[in-house]
Amino acid sequence: MEVGVRRTSLDTVPCPVARSLDVIGDWWSLLIVRDALLGRTRFGEFQKSLGLSRNILTQRLRALVVDGILDQVPASDGSAYQEYVLTPKGRDLFQVLVALRQWGIKHCFDGETCDSVLVDRAEGLPVKPLELHAADGRLLDAADTMLLDQTAA
Known part of the structure; x- marks a missing residue:
């Protein structure tokens, strides 16, 4: 969420559409998931594909990890980088x-x-x-x- 923007949480609303939108309702989150489904895993790959500022991308990735859509794991090539991989919950999108x-x-x-x-x-x-x-x-x-x-x- 952008600094200064307050959003009402929908996580207790008795509607599955509202609760889903509470987790993945902004377009950047869905575009990150789209890119992950296409095989992107690294911060730089997401940033290059989306043209998103570092701070907004960091916030969105963090939220997707907290919500269980992505996992942050050590890089598959053994480097010091971290990668973002879809969880089963994320693949269900x-x-x-x-x-x-x-x-x-x-x-x-x-x-x-x-x-x-x-x-x-x-x-x-x-x-x-x-x-x-x-x-x-x-x-x-x-x-x-x-x-x-x-x-x-």
Whole structure:
């Protein structure tokens, strides 16, 4: 969080979307996770990719470590550096980022072509759009779902 900016914590709000945004809701954090999924591990790699100031990047990396999204570990090459690696919790953000990517390609390029394609590493084929399915396999959209209050008697 930037110096002087106060943010209300959402960590006790009874909504999983709000609690998720409390952890990974700023764009820099999601872009750091994106870069980590692409194989970046070192502070300098993140800084070069994102063009982010050292102090902001330090804050974001520290928060992602505290929240269990990244682990800080000794460098794999035996040097004195530290590396940032995704935890299982961090790797679970992959589908979230794919959903954002697919939404962005559909709604944010206004006729432009995206310069990258997400492909299946084994086959080299483009990844299909994410879909939400019912337990019986039916394709669902927002109108087909509802939230049930599990605390109601």
